[in-house]
């Protein structure tokens with residue numbers, strides 16, 4: 193990704209630097225050649241080059257670019273299961289994914305970790321973004337997912353003769369788990385996304401207390417993935433599935449919904465980050481009736497929401513790590529509303545804005561394995577910065593409206609927000 197040249201000075205705003213420390217009022221952030229050279233109080237800040245580009249934060253907030261830690265670029269207005277696998281050909285899915293990536297950047301998300309993608313769309317989308325062919329968040333890729341035969345992601349009955357191979361690799365036993373991971377190695381993905389458990393969405397056969405992979409399968413997946421320097425994550429709702437994933441050595445847990453004391457202890461001992469993705473559950477409960485969601489599914493989402501809120505709070509209070517993100521791209525939880533996750537944590541779970549932003553920035557970068565490069569506003573980090581015309585400690589929901597964004601900065605370039613017209617969003621050169 194191309195770096196800006198020259199100096200930019202952001203001033204007249206409150207700094208929330210992403211480390212979880214208290215905000216700094218009247219702060220200055222200096223950017224030189226695409227990297228941060230200073231972030232701190234205006235008083236004592238180094239003098240900027242008189243030719244520096246000036247960004248006035250208008251008394252609002254300066255924070256790191258946000259990280260979506262469970263991003264599905266190929267989910268698009270998903271209302272039914274077939275929307276996830278066979279609604280569109282891969283060619284159109286690729287175009288939709290590029291549009292979603294642009295939208296995420298416009299929403300202040302300068303980085304995202306894929307939580308699974310149709311075919312290898314996210315692998316190639318990452319290349320396009322890195323080469324400035326298409327605008328979007330810096331990506332960590334996941335590609336196709338792995339699930340046990342008959343599990344949550346194996347929904348097409350055999351008589352339909354529909355292969356699932358574009359979405360998920362279905363396995364029976366550890367040998368097939370190893371084989372599936374080896375296929376993904378060749379795809380070039382960084383994360384192996386698996387399904388240790390079911391979900392409220394499938395109450396009859398694979399509900400949120402059902403296991404969809406065996407311990408042996410999960411062990412085989414992790415050993416093979418780690419051997420090839422890939423990381424492993426999984427959709428973990430049921431308590432036993434959470435423990436199986438932790439025993440197997442998963443690098444993160446998606447959802448981590450029903451944590452008992454033993455699971456929490458195991459999690460903390462391994463310092464494994466969890467991405468709760470609570471807004472999806474909340475939206476399912478609130479909007480379920482009007483979209484005709486079966487009552488059993490709504491009830492399951494309610495139980496999941498309550499369990500997930502309790503677990504997230506326990507994990508964070510005990511010193512565990514949480515990432516913010518989750519399953520945007522469903523009809524009732526669309527792309528472009530990612531910041532609702534942050535609002536939910538502040539308004540419903542009771543987190544402070546500073547803690548929530550830490551989860552959405554520093555921890556997100558840690559999950560991506562790139563905390564040395566971005567995720568906080570500190571000298572030496574890449575200049576991925578969000579400047580918002582609002583005091584986020586008083587109004588976190590201001591992040592939901594891109595009209596409040598003064599600048600979304602990536603590598604020192606203003607790529608979105610009110611000031612974006614002064615800089616080209618992309619080079620526009622297809623290589």
Ligand SMILES: [Zn+2]
Pocket residue numbers: 262264307308518519
């Ligand atoms: Zn997901």
